[in-house]
Amino acid sequence: MPSQLVKEYFRTENLPHIWCPGCGNGIVTRAIVKAIDNLGLNKDEVCVVSGIGCSSRASGYLDFNTIHTTHGRALAFATGIKLAKPNLKVIVITGDGDASAIGGNHLIHAARRNIDITTIVFNNNTYGMTGGQYSPTTPTGDKGTTAPFGNIDMNFDLCELAKAAGATYVSRSTIFTANMLIKQVENGIKNNGFSFIEALTICPTYYGRKNRKGEAVDMMVYLKENAINIAAYDKLPKEQREGKFVIGEIYKSKRPEYTEEYQKIIDSFSEGV
Amino acid sequence: MSTKTEVSLIVEKNWCKGCGICVAFCPKNVLEIKNGKVNIRDLEACIQCGQCELRCPDFAIYLGGK
Ligand SMILES: Cc1ncc(C[n+]2csc(CCOP(=O)(O)OP(=O)(O)O)c2C)c(N)n1
Ligand code: SF4
Ligand code: SF4
Ligand code: SF4
Ligand SMILES: [Mg+2]
Numbered sequence: 188m189p190s191q192l193v194k195e196y197f198r199t200e201n202l203p204h205i206w207c208p209g210c211g212n213g214i215v216t217r218a219i220v221k222a223i224d225n226l227g228l229n230k231d232e233v234c235v236v237s238g239i240g241c242s243s244r245a246s247g248y249l250d251f252n253t254i255h256t257t258h259g260r261a262l263a264f265a266t267g268i269k270l271a272k273p274n275l276k277v278i279v280i281t282g283d284g285d286a287s288a289i290g291g292n293h294l295i296h297a298a299r300r301n302i303d304i305t306t307i308v309f310n311n312n313t314y315g316m317t318g319g320q321y322s323p324t325t326p327t328g329d330k331g332t333t334a335p336f337g338n339i340d341m342n343f344d345l346c347e348l349a350k351a352a353g354a355t356y357v358s359r360s361t362i363f364t365a366n367m368l369i370k371q372v373e374n375g376i377k378n379n380g381f382s383f384i385e386a387l388t389i390c391p392t393y394y395g396r397k398n399r400k401g402e403a404v405d406m407m408v409y410l411k412e413n414a415i416n417i418a419a420y421d422k423l424p425k426e427q428r429e430g431k432f433v434i435g436e437i438y439k440s441k442r443p444e445y446t447e448e449y450q451k452i453i454d455s456f457s458e459g460v
Numbered sequence: 461m462s463t464k465t466e467v468s469l470i471v472e473k474n475w476c477k478g479c480g481i482c483v484a485f486c487p488k489n490v491l492e493i494k495n496g497k498v499n500i501r502d503l504e505a506c507i508q509c510g511q512c513e514l515r516c517p518d519f520a521i522y523l524g525g526k
Contacts (some may be wrong), residue, residue, distance in 0.1 A: 189472060190513070190522035202475065203518060209479035213517030363485075365514045404484040407515075 196220045196230070198250050206241060209403025211388030214362040215309050216245045218386070219278065222372035223251075234275045236265040238290060240282035241316045241390070242309035259290030262297045265304050273446040276376055279306040283324040284314045287343055291323070298352035301380040302445035307372065308345060308383070311390035319393025330397045349383035350438045356382035357438040361410040362389065364434060371436065380444050387414070387432070467508050467523050473497050476520040482512035491521075 189199055197220070206212045223233060233251040237243035239258035246253040252275070256264045261279045269277045286294050286308045297304060313331060314320040321331030321338045324345060328337045350357045356378035360368035368386055375382030389395060389406040400406050415423065417435035469490070478496040488505040491498055491512065498521055500506075513522040 188470070189475075189519060190470070190524055192522075193519045197519070203477075203520075206517065208477035209481065210517055213519065214515055217514075217516075217519060362515065403479045403481055403517075407481060407484070 192217075192220060192224060196224065196250055197248055201248050204248055205244060207390075207392045209389070209391045209406075210241070210315075211311065211362040211386075211390075211403075212242050212245060212309055214365055215242070215307065215368065215386045215388055216248065216280075218362075218365050218368040219245075219280070219307060219372050220249065221369045222376065223278075225369065226373055226376060228276055228376075232274065232276055233278065234265075234268055234272075235278050235280060236261045236268065237280040238282070238285035239316070240285045240309075240314070242282040242311070242388075243280060243285055245280045245309075259285055259288070260293065261285065262290060262293040262304065262306065266293075266297060266300075266302055269302055269304055269446055270449065273303075273450070277304045278376070279304055281306060281308055282315070282322075283308060283310040283312060283345070284320075284322040287323045287345060287348070294349070295352040298349050298354040298381050298383065300445040301353055301355055301442045303379055303381070305372070305375040305378075305382040306384065307375075308385050309388050310345065310385050311388045311394055312342075313390050313394040315390040315393055319390070319397055325394075329394075331394075332397070345385050346383065346433075346437050349381075353381070353442070354383040354438070355380035355440045355442055356384075356436075358383075358436045359385040359387065359432070359434050361387040361414050361434060363407050363411040364414065367434065374436070378439070380442060387434075469500060469503060469506055469508070469512075470522055470524045471498055471500065472520045472522075475518045477518050479517065481515050481517065482521050485511055485515060487511065 235246045235253045237246040238261035246255045320333040323343045325338045358371040391403045414434045420433045476497045483491045490506045492501045
């Protein structure tokens with residue numbers, strides 16, 4: 188018998204899920220659900236939109252309004268849904284490839300618009316679903332099916348990208364620090380604007396194996412040991428930052444929200460009638 | 461003698477994929493992998509911190525009851 192949380196928010200008839208043993212996707216998915224539960228949202232007021240990838244399959248397991256869309260386009264669908272039904276809490280579930288390769292353009296423009304959508308990127312540094320090709324977040328030098336001698340591209344810092352593009356809530360956590368992730372999803376949903384949450388997760392099957400990162404537990408230990416809270420990171424001398432990454436709430440600001448601005452235009456015409 | 465009657469540690473063995481994450485991060489060494497699945501080896505030691513539930517990718521272990 189599943190837990191209360193799982194019974195309440197999952198389509199348990201579809202469980203156990205398809206993800207590999209030790210895949211981090213389940214940890215992120217549970218964190219999202221826990222955040223929604225903590226906020227006490229009505230299930231019918233939530234719409235979960237995902238793209239394509241192992242991570243994007245999460246929507247199929249969740250018992251909200253859900254839509255599993257096309258590769259890279261979750262934010263385009265989500266924008267339409269939010270404009271049609273501005274009262275819905277729209278949550279986008281996407282992968283690093285989905286969000287920042289094929290869907291990179293949608294990402295920067297959704298952020299620029301500051302539309303009230305909470306986007307959670309399951310960043311496993313690879314295209315898991317298609318067999319471990321390198322993605323825009325594969326660290327330079329790491330291997331992928333399409334980079335057998337090591338990736339020569341610079342990898343994106345997704346949080347810096349989202350911040351520069353105009354997101355008004357930007358944070359990062361890991362599947363090890365899952366409690367922090369839960370809090371961030373809560374705060375992201377509460378932010379009236381575009382919220383971007385990067386969940387650092389693991390793909391032991393492809394990224395892990397190709398890069399000799401060990402088993403799921405070893406990959407979790409790596410996240411545990413190299414993630415540094417933003418306040419501590421800022422105080423760290425440059426040479427000690429090598430190989431470390433920031434977690435925490437990276438950026439918060441206030442700007443007009445897109446659907447509210449759009450409504451003002453509509454209202455300006457109806458007032459005249 | 462059990463003082464922890466209110467909340468119990470529950471395992472959904474059919475969903476467990478034996479990844480060992482819960483075992484590795486349990487602060488009290490309550491869990492082990494046995495025949496490819498999680499097994500509660502020392503329930504008395506459990507402090508009900510919920511870390512196993514928090515990080516189980518398969519929703520296969522949790523604190524429940526009452
Ligand atoms: C238009 C289109 N191009 C390519 C694909 C093949 N494809 C499916 S998933 C995927 C990448 C998924 O990577 P990511 O978003 O990081 O998700 P993950 O599987 O790692 O969770 C690709 C390239 C597709 N389905 N549709
Ligand atoms: S291939 Fe990687 S990302 Fe996909 S389910 Fe398996 S471990 Fe997870
Ligand atoms: S609740 Fe805490 S102490 Fe008990 S088994 Fe889980 S991780 Fe270990
Ligand atoms: S974390 Fe979950 S799936 Fe992995 S061994 Fe423990 S109970 Fe099983
Ligand atoms: Mg990926």
